[in-house]
Amino acid sequence: DPNAAAAADAEYLPKAMMTANGFGNIRSGAASVSSSSSSQQEVVGHAGGSAKCIGKTAAGYPCDGVDLQSFVPLSDLNDKEANDIWGWSKDKREFALVGLKGGTAVVEITDPTNPVYLGGISGAGSSTWRDIKVYKDHAFIVSEARSHGMQVVDLNQILTGSYPRTFSVATRHTGFGNAHNIAINEDSGYAYAVGTNRCSGGLYMIDISSPKNPRFAGCFDDDGYTHDVQCVRYTGDDKSYNNREICFACNEDTVTIVDVTNKQNPRELSSTAYRNSKDGYTHQGWLTEDQRYFIFGDEADETEFGVDTRTYIMDVRDLDNPRIVNYYDHPDNKAIDHNQYIRGQYAYQANYDAGLVVLDVSNAASGRMVQEAYFDVERGNRAEFRGAWSVYPYFPSGTVVLSSTNQGLFVLQPDVLKNSQVGGPGTEAGAVLYKDTFEFAGEGLDRARAITRVVTPSNLKDGADGDHVGRLVVPKFPAKRAAGQVLPQSDWIDVAPGCGAVEVNACVALANPREGKIRFQIVLQFDDNKFSRGGPKALGRQAHERWVCFDGDVSVPNSARRVKRVMVRAKNFTKGAMSQVMYVNNVSLRSAFDGERDTKTRAGQGPRGSDGRSGVVSTPFRLQSVDISLLLEVSTSIEIFTLGNAREIMLPPLRSVKMALPGAELPRKVRIAFRPRRPASPFPSPLYLQPVALQARCTTPQVESIS
Secondary structure (H helix, E strand, C coil): CHHHHHHHHHHHCCHHHHHHCCCCCCEEEEEEEECCCCCEEEEEEEECCCECCECCEECCEEEECEEEEEEEEHHHHCCCCEEEEEEEEECCEEEEEEEECCEEEEEECCCCCCCEEEEEEECCCCCCCEEEEEECCEEEEEECCCCCCEEEEEHHHHHCCCCCEECCCCEEECCCCCCCEEEEECCCCEEEEECCCCHHHCEEEEECCCCCCCEEEEEECCCCCCCEEEEEECCCCCHHHCCCEEEEEECECCEEEEECCCCCCCEEEEEECCCCHHHCCEEEEEECCCCCEEEEEECCHHHHHCCCCEEEEEECCCCCCCEEEEEEECCCCCCCCCEEEEECCEEEEECECCCEEEEECCCHHHCCCEEEEEECCCCCCCCCCCCEEEEECCCCCCCEEEEECCCEEEEEEEHHHCCCCCCCCCCCCCCCCCCCCCCCCHHHHHCCCCCCCEECCHHHCCCCCCCEEEEEEECCCCCEEEECCECCHHHCEECCCCCCEEEEEEEEEECCCCCCCEEEEEEEEECCCCEEECCCEECCCCCCCCCEEEEEEEECCCCCCEEEEEEEEEEECCCCCCCEEEEEEEEEEEECCCEEEEEEECCCCCCCCCCCCEEEEECCCCEEEEEEEEECCCCEEEEEECCCCEEEEEECCCCEEEEECCCCCCCCEEEEECCCCCCCCCCCCCCEECCEEEEEEECCCCECCCC
16 A cells, blocks of 8 residues: 555655655565576565665665665565674675564665565564574574474575565474574584573584584583673684684673684683673674684673773684773764774674664774764664664675664665675585685685675776776775685695795776776795885876776795785875775786796995994895905905805905705895904995896796686
8 A cells, every 4th residue: 555655655764854865765575586587576565766875865864875776665565673684695696684673574685776675584482682693694693582493494495486475484493492693604514502491501502514404412501691692713813713613792891702613622722801781781793804813892880881883802812811802982973882893994784773873993903993984873872772783794796784773774885885795606506716805716715715706897898807806995095905815734835945025916996087096916925924015106097997906016025935914005105185095906816936936135334444333235145156246445255144154265355166065955135244464444435336246046836826
């Protein structure tokens, strides 16, 4: 009934505001959607009008750097109260799973400006709290309803058929009744229900490797009630726990870290309180992508202590001894923080009355965060339990969905995720690409990790290798962005001992005309944890029209044997310059030497007189021969410093010498020492030093391209 639909709309947005702020095309009626068999189904749905964020407003909502794509009110979801939200992608289609008081709604947002309500999943009881996660094309749903258990829903059923309809539950795990939240570690195939009526409210562990046959695996209850948790295969800095399954639990007044590798014998590694945590409520948090920092919120500190919305930074590089680095107070904002998730360098927060807040967490190591963007669904900032409950920022397209407890579903587009279009193989579940960074190609494509890649813009096709490239966001001045994760150890790139450098090639371009002065460089991290950087490359004013390429050598430390990480670093050096999207084409590494190569380098500023100081020539090369030419009036020695010893030979005046070194030795540096063999003259004598020629021989694998 169009009149009833209009009345329902008016309950959420006054008609005058709807028409004045871009909502004139809100409609109820029929919309078509394609099934996998290409048949057309008539779908009853409701699409809210889109609005760009211009002048810090979009359709009447305060905003900065976030566009409104559409809005679906609760009336169209057949409920009066929303809670959690999650997402699912398959066959280039995207779906929002919206938690409601009575169940779960399914909304297709493949076209984010025209969302389509497909139907719902009935809950096993009504509750204000419901939580949803997805694994292997199945949704796992829990609720605080007394006997709800864990629903398992095969999501493939929503791809075809007539709409709207009620979707079936494949099975229900009843090992517990109520649960507050659920987390899934997709690497291990285990789910963790928390806040249940089992395990003292702690971690209730479930093997979901076979989704339709979930099995209880164990309990962790040593630290009592857990409100929310993130569990991961650990690849962070604490090597004593490398590749173990670690959970980061928000346990009401502590952050508790647990090793759950052995489900029958989980072990608490640490339980860390913080200032005022005993009177607050440690609510929820997420790891930065390098697993060095845990970013979390306290749900009670705004109401109990009157602080502005506060986000904590915990250093978890030592899992046995984590520590609070700092906290970020959102300026002039009293809203209660709720749920947050991290993608790339940004945390996407659902902060109740303040709506969506996007924080740049790239400087977490220094204890600093910066607000990058926001979209205020409540037009307020009070410490009240209403508004944005949760957010899902992981769609390949860059679309972000947010649930509002009292309004419904918001479909948003942050500027930092624009141009994240996808297509072709590798973009579905189980894709093997770096998340929100640059794309591996060729052999590397099969061994990289995570999910997003970008269609090559049509104006940049020429010169691009393939139909897809990567993307990263060059942040506002003065922040810098380094994109690229540590590879699994089995995929590290070999560099033969004694090779002085690897040859690196990379090409980048901008999505829009350049703003400010932007430079990028390639950074390599080696198995000895040392870093080497290529020279910075400036992007010209035509960088949005053509690829800008870096082609040069990056030195290899003598102690390094393998490359473990390849990064692209970008920075804007102009104050006031805004964030910009940068595309990254293939980044390839090759052996720098094949056979012999000569290089010349100059010594440091040589001393004069008889004080015995040295000029130093640093080289990472394996030396085959050394040719030193000196013109001086006193005897001189040359020293070759290797990893374990030093050799010294004497040079008579006006002579030169060549010396071959055994191939196994790895010189760290060449030092030319000036040591007079006669009493020093009272007057300094001129000394002339010609360039030092170093000939290097390197035998390495021909090429290792990781793009």
